[in-house]
Amino acid sequence: MLRTPKLPVLPGYSFEREIGQTKYHKSTQFELLRGDIPYLTEADRPGPGGYPICWMKPDLYPSVYPRRETKELPGWIAYDKQILTFEAYFQQAAWEIHNIPYQIRKVKILFFLEDGTVQVNEPRVDNSGMTQGTLIYRQRIRFPKPMDENFYEMIDFNIGKNVELYGKVFRIVNCDNFTRQFLNRMGIFVGDPLDYPEDPQSAVEAKKKDETMGRKPRKRDPPSGKFIEFDKCILKFYGYWDDRPSTYGYLHKMEVLYFLADDTIEIKEIIPPNSGIDNGPTFLKRGKLPKSFDHLLGIGDTDSYPLLNVLSTGFLSGRYVVDPIGCGAAKITYYQDKDLAIGTCLNVYGRKIVLTDCDPYTKEYYRVKYGMDTFNKLDTPDEGDRSFVRDFELPPWNGIGTFEDSEMNCRMVLPQAPKKDFYKILVKGRVGYDSHILRFSAKMLSHEPVNDIRNFIISYYLSVDQVSVYERASRNSGFASQLFCSKREIFKPGQEMFVPKKPDIFLKDDFWIGNVLKLEGFRFLLTGADDYCFRYMELNCSEFPKSNINLIMDKIREKLKPVYKDFAAKHFKPYMNTSDTEAVITFQKLKIALKELMGDNITEHEIITVARRFRALGPMKRHGREVILNASRGECKKKLWVGLDRLKENIMYKDVCGTGFLPRNLAYAICKGAKIPIEYELLDSIFEVVETNECGEVCIDDLLCFFGDKQYCERAKPPINQKREFSEFFKKSDRVCYACVDLYCLLKNLGLEEEMGKPEEHAPLALPQPQSH
Template sequence: MSIRCPDLPFLPGFTFNPNIGKTKFNMNPKFDFIGKGNRALVERVKPNMLGPLSDKYPSIYPRGETTEIPGWIAFDKQMLCFDGFFQETLHEFKGSPFQIRKVKIYLFLEDGTIQVIEPRVENSGVAQGTLIARQRIRFPPPMDANFYDIIDFNVGREVELYGRVFKITGCDKFTRHFLNRCGIAVPDPIAAPADPYMDIRAHQRDSLQPKKPNRTSDTLGKFLANDKKILHFQGYWDDQNTEYGYVHHLQFRYYLADDTIEIKELQEESGGEPAFIFLKRGKLPKVYKELPTPGHNSDYTVLNVLGSSLSSRRYIIDPLDCGRQNIDFYTERDLSIAAVINCYGRKIVLTDCDSFTKAYYAEKYGISEFTSLHIPDRKKEVKEIPLPKDRDLPPWNGYGTHEDSAQNCITVEPKAPQKDFKKFLLYDRYGLDSHVLRFEARMKSKIPENCTRVFIISYFLSDDTMAVFEIARKNSGFKTSTFFARSKIKLPGQKVFTSKPPLCFTPQHMFVGATLIINEFEFVLLDADEYALRYMELNAGQFPKANIKLIMDKVREKLTPIYKDFVAENIPHETPVISYERLRSKLCKIMGTDFTEHEMVTISRAFSAVCYKERYDRDKIRALALTELKRYLWDDLDRLKEYLLQRDGDRSGKLSRKECYTVLKGCRLPFDNQLIERILQVVKNDGQCNLYYDDLIQFLDRKVCPMPDVPPVNIKNDLWWGSEQEPQAGILIDWCEFNKYLDLESTFKDAIGENSVKALEQKQPHS
């Protein structure tokens, strides 16, 4: 610390240099131990030179009589509490030169830290709370080398903490007893001086109070006593005297907390559930005359306003409340069974109440009889309102679609036409089911080049729209592109500018052999994809051209008179199959123009005799597998058998396909994934996706029926399931099944003879 004469000014040349004669200018650090064996650089705090509190001797014990327990254990959770105040100067407040602020001073015995807290006072205008956080506080200069201790705090003393002087006026009971046991006398509490600032504020607050007493009633007690208590009544409002009126079943609720009423109408169709709010919650007046005027619920009535300027304006309040209207509202005393409530001109009759309401009236008013009333029935049947007829709309003007024009004529505000959302959800794409029927078509035109063009016509079942796409051939002069964008296509031969909506193509117009005129272009449907044919067959009730039952009934009707001649002429001699073209030519002659190409396609698909022979059977797959094992020198069949037996805990001799696949991959067989799948496909199974692993072991054993080596093949390509193209169904027709479905087998046997019957029994169709 610097030593100087207090009479001299604090200016350069009038002070003494404190560093004269000093040779060490460091912070006096020293290495110390933190814990056992942990060195750390610690700055030692100077000992308290004035008070007895030091590192060796506590302040309350004489030298040589210190306790063995450390202070932070002996005085844990113990503190001294002092009451005090400090004076704060006020410069901006007129009439009060200073302010008295009361505080609480806490001295923690365990470590000698001090905390100062100012209790919060409502509407004080200053920030209150913790003024000085808990910490050890030094004496003011020039004694700042030492810290405050318990002997520095007592009633009547003044302490300076960070430049602010606190006057101690009292302490609590524990502090007084503690200091007395330590030999420190504690004076009696002293009174804090009056606060002139608070006195002025109190005087101003009293002067601002209204001269008129407060007229608002305190309803908090009633709310706390009756919160969530509701009286439930059942009632009705008979509105049958008006046109289309009926009996309204109502639910009447009275809230005891604030005397408000809420009415809900019950819906009979939903089992008595509240449908909508009949009366919003609020107080219900007994007599209703007119809408309330503005300010009817004000606490004061202004009689006159005096003064012209805003600063000097005054007003006179009516002390007698001559203009106040006393409105009589419904209370709990007015509610009972058979009571008639006037709800803004509607007479509501209460018919019944719940158990809580009965118990409430029985306890408070002594009412014991609660007889329910009967709700009246309808006096007359409700008249059925006739549905309005279709509006006569003006003719279509040619702008936009017909639906848009019709929608704009119905409403003044333009709205988009409503779509069939249920149909969209029913026929929307789901997985591989696209609900799109695709047909191959050719154009009929007088221009020869147009007749060779190939088109794909797609019909979307979700919204009955069509799209035409052209697939151009090389060097044809045309390009592959969209011929017609997706939209609804109108049927030809209709009037354009009419008020009625035009007829459009439906799914029933789409079949093989049909002729479609789309925007004055004529198309002939030549073929359909597999999805379209199968979808039409599965939904044969909607597509007559794909209904095999209707088609065969029509064929049976035509062939019944000439069946013998027809069978005798078309009997196959070598195999019991007949070609598509041959049967089609015969049926077209007999059926005439009533027989379409799609019906013939349906017959050929229903009685198809095309046989399918896989390129790789069991023997070829085994030869490929043994060749791969030989190439990679794999010979660990015993371990494979051991793993398969380990998987089969029940010794059933069967394992699932997944477990067999896992074992084959785990044993590191030199097989590709496609080859493993084909091996598991040809292994014997029980029909429930369980494979006999003994057959799998024999399949991979070279000693059992050895197979010759085969040249290597591209397994990934040749064994892929999509590499073998299935033959088109309907190229060959099973003649025997076709006649059997016609249900004329006896005539058929007489006509074809014994040799053909044997051939039918031993038929082997060829692709």
């Protein structure tokens, strides 16, 4: 009968162990031999009720690691597809083979952990003369007599052991890495690998193979490493072949492709559209290109095995043998990658092709391999007026359908759908959480006062260059939240619509904060944007000049250089202090200063870019000690955690000197091992506010207070999201993203303090090293 020691010995406080038990007899120690003779066995039998006896030996050897407090899975689930692999050999007599008394046969022994079965496989050996493969199929194998009542287990297989399976003795010499690690974790020592003994038959076969002479010389093929390394790697050059000196000749533009995998060259001609040339673009099919060409090669001149006529000079009555030394083979040199460069003239079977340019991958390849840095493009000779494309004049647009649809109907006999830029749609379309949509907040500019309070969201879709406008309802405005303008291309105002050429539309360059857009007759002022829009424009600053911080700072630096002393003393001096390492100016003050300096040469979007780049990183909000204390105690109380005494015992055991303090890493590891029912984010927050000494060690008494006390009692509080409240990912700054600007970083980037010197008539502007944020 089991009971909890701290509970009183009263009815209802104890637990009956034999509930549901139906068998109370003792296990028999005898078995029947041959069906009628009883004999005493050495096998361990369970006690009454099927429970094991304390002196019984377990079937499997226990692990050196303690069991976890989790649900124990059956072996066929816990060890599914886990196999111990051993390399072994056995010796087999071979009296029927001359001078070979025995053979060494190498095998692999597989032990399946899920059910204790064993399988023996023999790898294939060429010309062995024996049936190889699976020698012993997967099954449980018994020990040889007189221990045949037991089966082989995991402990019976190890390096250096002899295992007898069905009369054959296998010597284990090695195992794989998984087997070695698994046995070591189970507390079983695994020795070093052993060598296989010499096999007489293998030595005889190797000697015969060396003495055998092939009928043909051995062909040395190029190694496959180059083919694998440079597969699908192509060097691309551009060039021309000037055939104008010939009759009806013209200037041919070429593409030379060099394949690094096998050193072959393919040349394609760039055929202009509507040129009337019927030939295909392939000028030279893929193959090795010889450097010099004097005559056509005969049959067999380039074969790997040249033939020699040893009887006559005739072709039919001769006797031919293979030339093992290749004295009659043609000596041909081919173009390689080191022979190609801009300005090189290739001899393509008598045609001179001049290389003028190459693609970026080719430039990088020659820069890395050969150290070339200069890739100056050569000019192509002027071929005169040879334009074969006639500009088709379209009729004016009639207002039905789109411009693209009307253009396709005019160009094609059979109506076809307009062609879309699918590459742009794939690149600029939604990629996971990256929507490629720029969203701006806007205000309507109107003569009606009621329209001045209306708020809008203008979305620009980068994949299709379309714009949509959505109205956000304001309180007591009389306007509801609705779609103001559907997604479509919007033409710029002041253009003729019924013309053959498509009018200009609003593109991404027109969207920046402070710009006024006239969309479908309504004027909108862009007042802001979301963080994704700012970040995308700053990461792709080459496409958005208003977000290019380098261009903006160069413009400000050029304008500020003549008046730097007066400007700094007027606008920056009140915010700088020589005793502090931080100087912060508000965004509005910076905006006023830059507008006074630059006038209309700087936009509000550029000012926001400067403020975002040099924004002052304020302190992060931290939860107080009381909040963390209540949260941790509340979680322990809610989860009915009763391991405080055990945690205290473990901590006191580690405090050998009795100082009452423990190193932070050790205390953190003990708390994680105690399985306290709190999230790791909350545990990290506890170690941020716990009391420490001058050495940074954690106070034990203060740490235990966070996990509850027997006398502690408080009113239940609503649950909180620990991962969100205490995670570093969700901790926000105590201000908006660019409300304050770090003045030291801004002035340091301008670099005018060292160049111009400090102002004389005003107080010096000290620029100490700013703190890292």
